[in-house]
Amino acid sequence: xxxxxxxxxxxxxxxxxxxxxxxxxxxxxxxxxxxxxxxxxxxxxxxxxxxxxxxxxxxxxxxxxxxxxxxxxxxxxxxxxxxxxxxxxxxxxxxxxxxxxxxxxxxxxxxxxxxxxxxxxxxxxxxxxxxxxxxxxxxxxxxxxxxxxxxxxxxxxxxxxxxxxxxxxxxxxxxxxxxxxxxxxxxxxxxxxxxxxxxxxxxxxxxxxxxxxxxxxxxxxxxxxxxxxxxxxxxxxxxxxxxxxxxxxxxxxxxxxxxxxxxxxxxx
Amino acid sequence: xxxxxxxxxxxxxxxxxxxxxxxxxxxxxxxxxxxxxxxxxxxxxxxxxxxxxxxxxxxxxxxxxxxxxxxxxxxxxxxxxxxxxxxxxxxxxxxxxxxxxxxxxxxxxxxxxxxxxxxxxxxxxxxxxxxxxxxxxxxxxxxxxxxxxxxxxxxxxxxxxxxxxxxxxxxxxxxxxxxxxxxxxxxxxxxxxxxxxxxxxxxxxxxxxxxxxxxxxxxxxxxxxxxxxxxxxxxxxxxxxxxxxxxxxxxxxxxx
Numbered sequence: 360x361x362x363x364x365x366x367x368x369x370x371x372x373x374x375x376x377x378x379x380x381x382x383x384x385x386x387x388x389x390x391x392x393x394x395x396x397x398x399x400x401x402x403x404x405x406x407x408x409x410x411x412x413x414x415x416x417x418x419x420x421x422x423x424x425x426x427x428x429x430x431x432x433x434x435x436x437x438x439x440x441x442x443x444x445x446x447x448x449x450x451x452x453x454x455x456x457x458x459x460x461x462x463x464x465x466x467x468x469x470x471x472x473x474x475x476x477x478x479x480x481x482x483x484x485x486x487x488x489x490x491x492x493x494x495x496x497x498x499x500x501x502x503x504x505x506x507x508x509x510x511x512x513x514x515x516x517x518x519x520x521x522x523x524x525x526x527x528x529x530x531x532x533x534x535x536x537x538x539x540x541x542x543x544x545x546x547x548x549x550x551x552x553x554x555x556x557x558x559x560x561x562x563x564x565x566x567x568x569x570x571x572x573x574x575x576x577x578x579x580x581x582x583x584x585x586x587x588x589x590x591x592x593x594x595x596x597x598x599x600x601x602x603x604x605x606x607x608x609x610x611x612x613x614x615x616x617x618x619x620x621x622x623x624x625x626x627x
Numbered sequence: 628x629x630x631x632x633x634x635x636x637x638x639x640x641x642x643x644x645x646x647x648x649x650x651x652x653x654x655x656x657x658x659x660x661x662x663x664x665x666x667x668x669x670x671x672x673x674x675x676x677x678x679x680x681x682x683x684x685x686x687x688x689x690x691x692x693x694x695x696x697x698x699x700x701x702x703x704x705x706x707x708x709x710x711x712x713x714x715x716x717x718x719x720x721x722x723x724x725x726x727x728x729x730x731x732x733x734x735x736x737x738x739x740x741x742x743x744x745x746x747x748x749x750x751x752x753x754x755x756x757x758x759x760x761x762x763x764x765x766x767x768x769x770x771x772x773x774x775x776x777x778x779x780x781x782x783x784x785x786x787x788x789x790x791x792x793x794x795x796x797x798x799x800x801x802x803x804x805x806x807x808x809x810x811x812x813x814x815x816x817x818x819x820x821x822x823x824x825x826x827x828x829x830x831x832x833x834x835x836x837x838x839x840x841x842x843x844x845x846x847x848x849x850x851x852x853x854x855x856x857x858x859x860x861x862x863x864x865x866x867x868x869x870x871x872x873x874x875x876x877x878x879x880x881x882x883x
Contacts, residue, residue, distance in 0.1 A: 419782045448782040454775040457875050458797045467793075471783045501876035519783050 468519025694753025749821030768802020
């Protein structure tokens, strides 16, 4: 099967029949299917506590699914090369090492994949300016603001070379102002790198603003995802949230999540 | 500089006041010297016996340092072992904790029975005193390593070796130093106790002999030197800690 696929048709990530439940806990996913094309920015929108982070842990290979298959770049999990990192994971908390400088924190992924320290640092230095981190090379994490820490964390994931990038609510801990700034910044960075991204969030605006496609999980256990194409032109900036087409899309998504007055009225 | 004066000045003045009060009270009330010697006599005794005391000081310091070094080696090894193998942890950790209910002072004479009156009985008493804080604090340091960093490293394909060297070990350093600071202070007491139980020289022996002869000023000069030794060891470890952890957030900011 894998051989006859051309590169273009191969999704960067495809999940088939994924089932998982916590040991002696509720079922989280049941026969879930979805896939992400290479170079696509997809947001996964789900209410809190729906198992979003568990899904990331499954995709990152940190926990094993009960059933089903996770295929990355055409290679199923078992065939994937062991040593190399498969996905680029950006956790919810920045998880920066307090004993490492910005430079060495960002170089962690490269270092672990066997790149020499010097070369790793060179690659980090090259990207620091476009990440708005110029001059912070030798700073320690506690000397940075929350937004800057998330940028270092994102740079670290990007440089780890994994594909796709899994971003787990990376901006949820930031205040509203910083957050909007970070969303615009991510849009810019993404324009430059065009990496495949799966972005988990519970914020509808954030999902629509950033992505090409929004997947909505509204059932529990999650057995299927509703899909919304976000046809807003790129490059985008924060003002896109005021476009009528954006607002219309937002209304549709909210309806699916059961948050609009019409459904709350109990007609359905 | 001004800030330093502000922190050091009050305690210095207080100590000087206490010293003056001591000198004054012992003179005015004519307290017998075997109850409380005059402070000036303590210093005179210190000066008159300076060569002898110097020799004892070096010996006791050597015992404390050697015992401390061995404790670090054994304590850290045990902590690493418990970290590597959960069976070792489940077996040893409760035992190490329970061992703290054994009064070490009562156990110390056994060390003399085993190792004789030479230097090794003193060193083994120091190890008895200092092993626990080092092993337990280092082990706790390993345990409190941020699991998020470990998971992230696993997604990046980190090996077990990577995880240990780049995550667990640096995470355990603050705990290790907390343990070492405690251990450094009590190592002096351990060495002195070891000397008391049977020995030829060292500050412990000196103070014991002096107290047998009811020479209060000599006892106090020995005690004074022991305290100074403890303070020196503590400050040395604290300096070492500040050098090693210099770049990290000060501990009160660590959770920010």
